[in-house]
Amino acid sequence: MTPVGLTHYLVLGAILFVFGLINLATRKNAIGVLLGVELILNAANLNIVAFSRLGIGGIEGNVFAVTVIALAAAETVVALAIVLAIFHHYRTVDVGKVSSMRD
Amino acid sequence: MMESAELKDILFYVFAFLTVGFAGMVTFHQSLVHAALGLMGTLVSVACLYALLDADFVAVTQVVVYVGGVVILFLFGVFLTERIKEVKATNLSMNIYLAMPVGLVLLSVILFGLLISPIPFAQVEASGPTTSGIGDAFLGHYLLPFELLSGVLLAVLLGALLMARREVKPEERCK
Numbered sequence: 001m002t003p004v005g006l007t008h009y010l011v012l013g014a015i016l017f018v019f020g021l022i023n024l025a026t027r028k029n030a031i032g033v034l035l036g037v038e039l040i041l042n043a044a045n046l047n048i049v050a051f052s053r054l055g056i057g058g059i060e061g062n063v064f065a066v067t068v069i070a071l072a073a074a075e076t077v078v079a080l081a082i083v084l085a086i087f088h089h090y091r092t093v094d095v096g097k098v099s100s101m102r103d
Numbered sequence: 104m105m106e107s108a109e110l111k112d113i114l115f116y117v118f119a120f121l122t123v124g125f126a127g128m129v130t131f132h133q134s135l136v137h138a139a140l141g142l143m144g145t146l147v148s149v150a151c152l153y154a155l156l157d158a159d160f161v162a163v164t165q166v167v168v169y170v171g172g173v174v175i176l177f178l179f180g181v182f183l184t185e186r187i188k189e190v191k192a193t194n195l196s197m198n199i200y201l202a203m204p205v206g207l208v209l210l211s212v213i214l215f216g217l218l219i220s221p222i223p224f225a226q227v228e229a230s231g232p233t234t235s236g237i238g239d240a241f242l243g244h245y246l247l248p249f250e251l252l253s254g255v256l257l258a259v260l261l262g263a264l265l266m267a268r269r270e271v272k273p274e275e276r277c278k
Contacts (some may be wrong), residue, residue, distance in 0.1 A: 003108060004115045006222055009152070012119050014213040016145075017167035018206045019126040025202040026130075031180050035142050036130050042149050045161075053156040055222075059236040063245055065153075065161045066237060069168050069175065070252055074259040076173050081179045087184040 009050035013044035085092040122148040131146045143174045
């Protein structure tokens with residue numbers, strides 16, 4: 001068995017990314033779609049940290065990863081607020097049914 | 104006595120399988136509550152992988168911000184909007200049969216690209232705890248992104264408050 005290197009982490013990141021993408025494509029519920037976005041962001045973050053540690057070295061990868069985590073949290077908050085507003089308005093969070101931006 | 108590197112490899116495989124399993128739960132489970140809990144498992148496993156990559160600060164931030172904050176937000180979002188008893192509302196749609204082959208093709212394309220591309224980096228040594236280095240970077244070379252980030256967080260706080268609150272009619276406000 002080869003020792004775990006950069007490629008192993010990249011493969012894991014690719015699998016996470018594809019899972020997130022399938023989730024994005026198949027979920028009908030808006031909150032379910034957001035779960036897929038989180039998976040994709042984590043895949044990217046795992047790649048960044050793996051490149052930082054096993055690749056070029058230095059602290060920059062960790063700095064980027066922390067920035068991405070903060071921005072992902074912000075994105076989630078805004079998206080959930082929008083979902084709640086849509087739910088108050090349409091009484092549904094099905095992304096197939098909410099098709100107009102105004103009444 | 105097991106070698107430290109060997110132990111780390113075994114731990115990597117354990118957490119990688121956990122990550123993939125929980126990610127599958129996020130993607131394929133019918134119930135949104137279970138999917139959100141699967142996301143929690145994925146995030147904890149990825150935090151463990153960060154710890155294996157000697158990124159201690161990122162691992163702790165992942166646990167505090169994601170597992171402690173974002174997943175709880177997701178659960179609240181599910182509870183506030185979903186009639187949980189109705190499986191139909193949370194159901195996957197039929198195009199899973201289209202999405203699966205597309206996802207598999209995409210995965211094989213990515214893996215093929217990974218295989219044929221040379222990885223030009225050499226292994227670097229671990230540099231010990233990273234927290235002070237991250238602090239120096241944020242308050243030194245990356246000061247502008249750091250300040251922008253705090254501005255974004257403030258805007259998000261106000262914007263989310265404005266969007267998620269209920270409308271209050273003027274006559275109700277007077278009471």
